[in-house]
Amino acid sequence: MFGNFIENRIRKKISAFEAIDGWLTPNEALGLYLLASKLPPHATVVEIGSWQGKSTYCLARGLRSGTIHAIDPFNASGGFDLRSEQEYMQKKADTDLLALFRENMSRLGVLHKINVKQGYSSQFAGDFEKIDLLFIDGDHSIPGCIADFEQYAPRLAPGGWIAFHDYYAESTDLGSTFVVNNLVMPSANFRFYRSFDTLWTARKIR
Numbered sequence: 240m241f242g243n244f245i246e247n248r249i250r251k252k253i254s255a256f257e258a259i260d261g262w263l264t265p266n267e268a269l270g271l272y273l274l275a276s277k278l279p280p281h282a283t284v285v286e287i288g289s290w291q292g293k294s295t296y297c298l299a300r301g302l303r304s305g306t307i308h309a310i311d312p313f314n315a316s317g318g319f320d321l322r323s324e325q326e327y328m329q330k331k332a333d334t335d336l337l338a339l340f341r342e343n344m345s346r347l348g349v350l351h352k353i354n355v356k357q358g359y360s361s362q363f364a365g366d367f368e369k370i371d372l373l374f375i376d377g378d379h380s381i382p383g384c385i386a387d388f389e390q391y392a393p394r395l396a397p398g399g400w401i402a403f404h405d406y407y408a409e410s411t412d413l414g415s416t417f418v419v420n421n422l423v424m425p426s427a428n429f430r431f432y433r434s435f436d437t438l439w440t441a442r443k444i445r
């Protein structure tokens with residue numbers, strides 16, 4: 240009851256996320272905010288797949304102190320996931336995605352919390368010594384999502400958090416579903432925390 244009251248207040252607080260193009264539902268937006276709000280001071284958040292900043296905004300509103308590293312080529316690439324790429328390309332048309340991302344974050348007052356890393360996730364994995372929250376929403380193919388998990392999850396601090404977007408238990412051809420079912424759930428290093436629609440989250444326990 241009290242939890243619902245707090246969560247409804249957060250929903251109102253981040254309602255500006257609705258105006259940014261993207262795929263997050265209100266429950267998923269709430270989930271990202273809640274995870275970011277649990278982090279220690281000077282936290283490092285890594286977001287793989289930022290598009291126009293819908294999820295980045297929710298993370299930034301939850302984060303009390305620290306930096307969100309927003310990794311995306313900002314060119315509508317889908318990586319190995321060519322079906323998504325078609326959709327991204329159609330939506331993008333002649334939009335400058337990076338300029339729009341920055342404009343959205345600036346207008347909503349969170350740009351100062353964000354470090355843009357324009358490029359593919361494989362280029363930056365070595366940049367992080369310790370990650371407190373890893374959000375994977377980039378290449379949705381199985382090999383792409385495996386690569387993101389294998390390159391970045393070892394950098395998660397014990398007690399850190401991981402979140403995958405687009406976890407559909409029955410869609411085993413989706414990268415997030417494959418990685419969660421086959422690599423995260425069976426691992427003794429992670430404990431399931433909570434699902435928010437298709438946002439699947441877990442804690443690294445060791």
Ligand SMILES: C[S@@+](CC[C@H](N)C(=O)[O-])C[C@H]1O[C@@H](n2cnc3c(N)ncnc32)[C@H](O)[C@@H]1O
Nearest residue numbers: 261288289290293294311316318359360377378
């Ligand atoms: C589904 S969208 C992300 C949506 C965003 N998280 C939101 O909530 O609005 C996926 C994004 O990941 C990007 N992407 C695809 N492959 C990537 C990769 N290997 N590394 C980083 N970003 C990638 C795409 O170009 C696209 O911008």
